[in-house]
Amino acid sequence: MSKSKQDILRLLKNDEYISGQSMADQLGISRTSVWKSIKALKAEGYQITSVPNKGHRLIAPPGYINQTALEVLVEHSEVFGHIEYLQTVDSTQNIAFKMLDTYDGAFIVVSEEQTKGRGRFNRNWASPKQRGLYISLVLRPNVPLTDIIRFNLFISLAISKSIDETFNLSSGIKWPNDIYINNKKVCGFLTEVVSEGNAVNAVVCGIGINIFNDAALSSLPRATSIEAEMAEGEGLDTDIFMKHLFRNLEHYYGLFLKHPFTAIRDEWKAKSIIFDKYLKISETGDSFMARALDIDEGGFLEVVDENGRLRRVISADIEL
Ligand code: BTN
Known part of the structure; x- marks a missing residue:
C-alpha cells in the first residue's frame, strides 16, 4: 500500500470525521491527493463514509465482520439462539x-x-x-465442573481447524487455551x-x-495476527471465518456433550505443539521445566520433569 494511503488510513482510524483539508494539512499533501487516496481505499474495500462539510470516517476495514451476516449465522445455528x-x-x-x-x-x-x-x-x-x-460464547452443558478441562480441548480444536480452513494456514494448539501460528x-x-x-450452570x-496487524499487537513479543501470517494477496474475509467457526464449534461442542476425549484424541494431538519439547510450566507458586508426554482422558497434561518425576498438570501457564 502506498505511503499516502497508509498515512490517510492512520488519520481515519481515529474513528471521527476528519476533513480532507485537515488531512492534507497534517500530511503536507494536496486535497486532490487526499481525495484520490480515499477513492482508492474505498475501491480496496475499506468502508469510508464521506459527508459534505464534515469529512470522512472509516467504518470498517475490508474483510471485517458484518453484523447482518453474523445474525444470519445465529438464525441458522443449532446451538446459539441469540447474538448480542x-x-x-x-x-x-x-x-x-x-x-x-x-x-x-x-x-x-x-x-x-x-477497553478492558x-x-x-x-x-x-x-x-x-x-x-x-x-x-x-455462553453455553449451558449439563456436565460436572471437572469436565471443563475436556471442554477446552474440543473448543481449541474447533478454533484451530477454522483458522486453517479459512485462511489456508497451519495453526497449532498450545495446551490448554492458545492457538499459535509459526x-x-x-x-x-x-x-x-x-x-x-460440582454442577455447571453456564460456561x-x-x-x-x-x-489485522496493529501496533498494540506488534509490540507484544511472540504475538501475531492472521493478516501477518497470510500469504500476500490472499483475501482475508472474517465473515467466511465466522461461518467455519460456527460450523466447527457446533460440531465439536456436540462431540464434547456425547463423547470422551478419545473421540478427538488423535486429531487433537496432531495439532498440538507442545510435545517433544522442553517447556517451562508455571502453576500457582511453582515453576519447573518438563517434557510433555501425553494428555489423559480428563484433559490433564502428563509431563516428566527434570528429575524424571511424572507429574499431572491441570491448568498452568506454559512457555515453549
Ligand atoms: C488468553 O489468552 O489469556 C485468553 C484471551 C481471551 C480474550 C477474549 S476476547 C473476548 C473475551 N473477552 C475478554 O475480555 N476476554 C475474552
Whole structure:
C-alpha cells in the first residue's frame, strides 16, 4: 500500500470525521491527493463514509465482520439462539455474565472493541477496534465442573481447524487455551464457569483472535495476527471465518456433550505443539521445566520433569 494511503488510513482510524483539508494539512499533501487516496481505499474495500462539510470516517476495514451476516449465522445455528453485537464494551465476558439471566439458552456476545479485554491469569487482552475478533460464547452443558478441562480441548480444536480452513494456514494448539501460528500466539480463549457445587450452570468462553496487524499487537513479543501470517494477496474475509467457526464449534461442542476425549484424541494431538519439547510450566507458586508426554482422558497434561518425576498438570501457564 502506498505511503499516502497508509498515512490517510492512520488519520481515519481515529474513528471521527476528519476533513480532507485537515488531512492534507497534517500530511503536507494536496486535497486532490487526499481525495484520490480515499477513492482508492474505498475501491480496496475499506468502508469510508464521506459527508459534505464534515469529512470522512472509516467504518470498517475490508474483510471485517458484518453484523447482518453474523445474525444470519445465529438464525441458522443449532446451538446459539441469540447474538448480542456491540460496537465497544469493557469486556464481552462481562456483558455475557450480565446477560445470563436475560437469556436462558446459549448465546453469543460479539464486540468490535474492548477497553478492558482480559485473558487468563487476569492479563490484559489487547482489543483495538476492528482489529480482531472478540467473542464470548455462553453455553449451558449439563456436565460436572471437572469436565471443563475436556471442554477446552474440543473448543481449541474447533478454533484451530477454522483458522486453517479459512485462511489456508497451519495453526497449532498450545495446551490448554492458545492457538499459535509459526511459534507466535494468534488466539487465546478463556473459559469461565458459573457452577453450583460440582454442577455447571453456564460456561462463558471468551475467544480473542488477532486478525489485522496493529501496533498494540506488534509490540507484544511472540504475538501475531492472521493478516501477518497470510500469504500476500490472499483475501482475508472474517465473515467466511465466522461461518467455519460456527460450523466447527457446533460440531465439536456436540462431540464434547456425547463423547470422551478419545473421540478427538488423535486429531487433537496432531495439532498440538507442545510435545517433544522442553517447556517451562508455571502453576500457582511453582515453576519447573518438563517434557510433555501425553494428555489423559480428563484433559490433564502428563509431563516428566527434570528429575524424571511424572507429574499431572491441570491448568498452568506454559512457555515453549
Ligand atoms: C488468553 O489468552 O489469556 C485468553 C484471551 C481471551 C480474550 C477474549 S476476547 C473476548 C473475551 N473477552 C475478554 O475480555 N476476554 C475474552
